[in-house]
Amino acid sequence: MTPEDSATTESGWTDRLLGGLRKTSERLTENLAGLAGGTRLTDAQLDDLEDALILSDLGPRAASRIRAKLASARFEKGVDEAALAEAVAEEIAAILRPVAKPLEIVAFPRPQVILVIGVNGSGKTTTIAKLAHLFQEQDYSVMLAAGDTFRAAAIGQLRVWADRLGIEIVSGAEGGDPASIVFDAVKAATDKGIDALIVDTAGRLQNKRELMDELAKVRRVLGRLNPEAPHDVVLVLDATNGQNALQQIETFKEVAGVSGLIMTKLDGTARGGVLVAAAEQYGLPIHAIGVGEKIDDLRPFDPDLVARVIAGVVR
Numbered sequence: 001m002t003p004e005d006s007a008t009t010e011s012g013w014t015d016r017l018l019g020g021l022r023k024t025s026e027r028l029t030e031n032l033a034g035l036a037g038g039t040r041l042t043d044a045q046l047d048d049l050e051d052a053l054i055l056s057d058l059g060p061r062a063a064s065r066i067r068a069k070l071a072s073a074r075f076e077k078g079v080d081e082a083a084l085a086e087a088v089a090e091e092i093a094a095i096l097r098p099v100a101k102p103l104e105i106v107a108f109p110r111p112q113v114i115l116v117i118g119v120n121g122s123g124k125t126t127t128i129a130k131l132a133h134l135f136q137e138q139d140y141s142v143m144l145a146a147g148d149t150f151r152a153a154a155i156g157q158l159r160v161w162a163d164r165l166g167i168e169i170v171s172g173a174e175g176g177d178p179a180s181i182v183f184d185a186v187k188a189a190t191d192k193g194i195d196a197l198i199v200d201t202a203g204r205l206q207n208k209r210e211l212m213d214e215l216a217k218v219r220r221v222l223g224r225l226n227p228e229a230p231h232d233v234v235l236v237l238d239a240t241n242g243q244n245a246l247q248q249i250e251t252f253k254e255v256a257g258v259s260g261l262i263m264t265k266l267d268g269t270a271r272g273g274v275l276v277a278a279a280e281q282y283g284l285p286i287h288a289i290g291v292g293e294k295i296d297d298l299r300p301f302d303p304d305l306v307a308r309v310i311a312g313v314v315r
């Protein structure tokens with residue numbers, strides 16, 4: 001790939017991110033419009049700012065932190081839309097930077113076992129395929145394990161992706177024991193020297209006890225083969241769920257333990273601010289974000305770019 005190709009790819013990605021987060025950005029900038037004045041924000045303006053941030057799903061904690069920071073900010077050239085957007089972007093970036101952490105393949109011995117959890121419909125299966133593709137682009141070998149045996153469709157969907165990507169998948173029958181599939185998958189991936197084994201899991205939150213038992217068993221079996229496994233437990237969250245996504249973090253932390261997050265469907269929702277709420281409230285690593293249904297619509301999370309897009313600095 002030439003540098004020009006890569007520049008095109010990067011600007012293509014920025015455009016998609018912009019397109020994706022446009023609704024969130026519009027909601028915030030609409031609510032911030034009209035805030036103009038002297039070198040400092042007044043209390044009434046700070047109230048409006050805080051409300052606008054909450055309305056954009058950034059959550060009360062992030063909103064009050066940003067308010068406090070901007071209360072002491074001086075706007076040398078006077079407050080206007082552009083200066084405010086810059087200041088808000090900087091504060092959002094300050095919240096996001098500490099949690100931006102790409103998923104890296106570092107496990108030794110291989111494979112790195114990545115358990116992917118999340119409710120049905122969150123975009124889990126698609127995200128697994130996108131992650132596999134991202135690793136393939138970095139020249140890592142990947143294998144999938146179809147640990148969601150609850151629904152035949154889930155196994156089939158994952159197999160279609162595996163075929164398309166040309167990677168091996170270990171699966172069993174519908175209703176089979178996920179722990180035994182995961183056991184076989186780790187053995188196969190170890191024998192073949194695979195770098196990353198990505199494990200799909202069931203996401204039946206309405207039956208929390210069963211899900212907890214199932215994931216605990218998968219973890220036990222993994223631990224027996226490799227005490228370090230799973231190396232990552234990645235929770236996939238659907239941004240369109242807004243504040244409910246935060247409740248899911250709470251529940252999955254309890255059910256399975258969570259080492260990091262991927263937020264999907266940031267395109268087409270005005271609720272992308274929930275990413276900032278999650279970062280502020282839980283401090284869990286955010287590995288990547290999804291802004292579309294295509295295979296390359298998942299990219300490592302760039303906190304400065306995302307903050308500038310959400311705040312409307314980049315349009």
Ligand SMILES: Nc1nc2c(ncn2[C@@H]2O[C@H](COP(=O)(O)OP(=O)(O)OP(=O)(O)O)[C@@H](O)[C@H]2O)c(=O)[nH]1
Pocket residue numbers: 118119120121122123124125126127154157203264265266267268290291292293297
């Ligand atoms: N717009 C958009 N759609 C997405 C994104 N990620 C996934 N989807 C779509 O969301 C739908 C659900 O995705 P799946 O990957 O099937 O979700 P799942 O969590 O595996 O759900 P089950 O298969 O029901 O367990 C599909 O139509 C995906 O194409 C995204 O980032 N943006």
